[in-house]
Amino acid sequence: MAAKQFLLNPSRTAKQGAQINIGKDCPEYEAMVTTVTMNADDMKSLGVADGDSVRIRTEFGEAIFRLEVGRVPEGLLFVPYGPPTCKLMGGDTEGTGMPLSKGWEVEVEPVSGDAAAG
Amino acid sequence: MVLVDIRETKSVKASDIFLQIRPGKDFEVITILRALVKEQPVDESQVQETGLTLEQLQDFVDRMKKAKFGVFFFGMGLSMTRGKHMNSAALLTLAAELNAFTKFVAMPMRGHGNVTGADVIMRWQTGYPFAIQFGRGYPRYNPGEFSTVDLLVRGDVDAALILGADPGATMPQPAIDHLARIPTICLDPKVTHTSRLSRVHITTAATGISAPGTGYRMDEVPLPLRPALKSPYPTDEQVVRRIHEAVLKKPDWLQQGNRMALNQV
Known part of the structure; x- marks a missing residue:
């Protein structure tokens, strides 16, 4: 299956904020920061289903995420920020002190079960 | 309440009007709003680019002008997307210009913690909020030069003390890689991604739970925190004071002026 272009928006969620106070060293936190929300139509055109794994790539790096269907605009992806999004983030802050954290141009590619587990 | 976002969030339910704009068009939307506030002509094609209609934007401007006291709450969706500080600057200018008609302010929505x-604290101690360099014995401020991400990505720092933060789970990978390369000391009540890459992790009491402290509300109102529990661990303040005392006992290699600045901490 061919890769498709999307705009990825790492964001904060209230659930993630609460989980940080419980701890990050647990499967619940891991699941939150590796779950990407995608539009149902985008899933169809990419040939993937709810719960499938995808490889997301930027010019800086790549990481594996699990897909979750959600009410988000076509072409946009959302994920709570965390260690996997760190791998995709560029280090240049353009003199502001903060790197670009939203609207990353990414390539999304479905991955088979074995690759997802690895 | 008018909500502006690139997608429907949970806040939509609480809002009266939801304006869904195209990603990365924040600066364009704010600039058009500024033009409409001053009753300047606006190009239709530029409006279309934003994902909104001229009617929607004009209605928004009319509502803002009619408000008795308006507030812009803005978050990372504005300040850390395409345009970054230019977006924030544009919004602050819009808020300032609206004061010709009514009272209007802008307030940043802050993150967890x-x-x-x-x-x-950094502001009243040094005059600057972040990205402060003390290398000359007095504070200097320059985001992009002295900010943590930039220092780490460039590899300028050769040791790090991390307090009340988890850069190992939030910063760009090149910055994390540098933290792992250098001697990093982390103070945290919990095991975090940063504590794992640190040479030394000092477990401290959780402020507000098992250590006293002060939490600042988003509108900068300080709230004293009384600990509900006891902790076997020292507080962040106790650890930093002990490190500071130990550093002072080290042989002096600083110039006299710098030594005075160090003693004032």
């Missing part, structure tokens, strides 16, 4: 507190 006590981000506002860190800004406030």
Whole structure:
């Protein structure tokens, strides 16, 4: 299956904020920061289903995420920020002190079960 | 309440009007709003680019002008997307210009934890909120040069003390890689991604739970925190004071002026 272009928006969620106070060293936190929300139509055109794994790539790096269907605009992806999004983030802050954290141009590619587990 | 976002969030339910704009068009939307506030002509094609209609934007402007007291709450969706500080600057200018018609302010929505507190304390201690360099014995401020991400990505620092933060789970990978390369000391009540890459992790009591402290509300109102529990661990303050005392006992290699600045901490 061919890769498709999307705009990825790492964001904060209230659930993630609460989980940080419980701890990050647990499967619940891991699941939150590796779950990407995608539009149902985008899933169809990419040939993937709810719960499938995808490889997301930027010019800086790549990481594996699990897909979750959600009410988000076509072409946009959302994920709570965390260690996997760190791998995709560029280090240049353009003199502001903060790197670009939203609207990353990414390539999304479905991955088979074995690759997802690895 | 008018909500502006690139997608429907949970806040839509609480809002009266939802304006869904195209990603990365924040600066364009704010600039058009500024033009409409001053009753200047606006190009239709530029409006279309934003994903909104001229009617929607004109209605928004009319509502803002009619408000008795308006507030812009803005978050990372504005300040850390395409345009970044230019977006924030444009919004602050819009708020300032609306004061010709009514009272209007802008307030940043802060992240988890006590981000506002860190800004406030650094501001009254040094005059600057972040990205402060003490290398000359007095504070200097320059985001992009002295900010943590930039220092780490460039590899300028050769040791790090991390307090009340988890850069190992939030910063760009090149910055994380550098933290792992250098001697990093982390103070945290919990095991975090940063504590794992640190040479030394000092477990401290959780402020507000098992240590006293002050939390700052988003509008900069300080809230004293009384601990509900006891902790076997020292507080962040106790650890930093002990490190500071130990550093002072080391042989002096600083110039006299710098030594005075160090003693004032």
